[in-house]
Amino acid sequence: MNTNKIIISSLLLLFFMPIVSYAAPATILYFSEHEQGSDEVLITMTITEQYLRIDDRLIKTSNQETEENKGFVLFDRKNKEIYSVSYEEQQIIKIKYAAVTIPSPIKLKLNILSLKSDKNAPLIKGKKTQQKQIYVNDKLCSNMITIPGLMPDAVTALKNFNQVLAGQQAETLRYIPGDPHEACDLARHSFYPQSHLENGFPMVMQTIGESGKIEDVKSTRVLLDFKQQVIADDFFSLPEYDIFKIN
Numbered sequence: 001m002n003t004n005k006i007i008i009s010s011l012l013l014l015f016f017m018p019i020v021s022y023a024a025p026a027t028i029l030y031f032s033e034h035e036q037g038s039d040e041v042l043i044t045m046t047i048t049e050q051y052l053r054i055d056d057r058l059i060k061t062s063n064q065e066t067e068e069n070k071g072f073v074l075f076d077r078k079n080k081e082i083y084s085v086s087y088e089e090q091q092i093i094k095i096k097y098a099a100v101t102i103p104s105p106i107k108l109k110l111n112i113l114s115l116k117s118d119k120n121a122p123l124i125k126g127k128k129t130q131q132k133q134i135y136v137n138d139k140l141c142s143n144m145i146t147i148p149g150l151m152p153d154a155v156t157a158l159k160n161f162n163q164v165l166a167g168q169q170a171e172t173l174r175y176i177p178g179d180p181h182e183a184c185d186l187a188r189h190s191f192y193p194q195s196h197l198e199n200g201f202p203m204v205m206q207t208i209g210e211s212g213k214i215e216d217v218k219s220t221r222v223l224l225d226f227k228q229q230v231i232a233d234d235f236f237s238l239p240e241y242d243i244f245k246i247n
Contacts, residue, residue: 026231027154035219036209043221045154050077051236052157074236075161082164083238092243098167104191105173105181111135112199124203125150132199136192139212141184146200151226155197162193168247182210 031043033056040059045052052075058067074083080097115131122129127147134142170190173181187195196202203223209216 025228027151028227028229028231029151029154029223030225031221032224033219033221036217045158046231046235047154047157048231048236049153051075052077052161053236074238075157075164077157077160080160080164082161083243085239085241087239090239090241092238092241094243094245095164095168096245096247097164098171098247100166100170100190102170102173104186105176106183106186107137108183108187108191109137110187110192110195111138112195114199129203130200134187134195136183136187139183140208140214141188141212142196143206143208143214143217144196144202145204146202148200150201155201159194159197162197166190166193171247184208 025048027047029045029047031045033041033043042057042059044055046055047053054073054075055069057069070088071084071086074085075081076083082095084093084095086092111134113133113135115133117128117130124147127149129145129147132142132144132146133140134144166189173186173190196205201223202221205221206217207219208214209218
């Protein structure tokens, strides 16, 4: 089946609730994510001026049961700190922002292509969708449907979150031999962590496998819905677990 038709079909399933203005609203995003050979995961991102909280629940394909949330990730936007909370282990992993100061172990050439828009593609909030493809060292890494100008604060929150993760990922590269490095992963996770957010909010994002072929989709994330509502402050509180710093 044509990949572009699959992406457009996914967009047609999107449902958007009216955005209501509050003094301090939270933007809530709902995603479905599926990795090749794995069950579907439902992801919820709750974004305020201060925080980004990420929750996920696994859907077992065999019986469509949903597993309980085993923890969450909390990003303190102002202090640039990530807290990964595990209910099972009753512990919290803390990551602080650190700039990426080391060079890439291999040369990286990033190229973002804009494909011709489908005239039959639906308008989302009055805006046209755009298809983008990210290439690194001439290899296709990501295929996306984006909407420029949609939810700019959510884009900023995700950019900053990825920056903090990139600093930690880059630090681990000091201990990895040169041969195993893969260009797409290096760009996405360490040296160009914001590339998929530079051209609008990603409504659909496909990560391409090692072959670099468009039909070799390793994972797909689709935005299902978003809304705004008031969220209680304690939703962003951390449980009283031991905190372990990893940088």
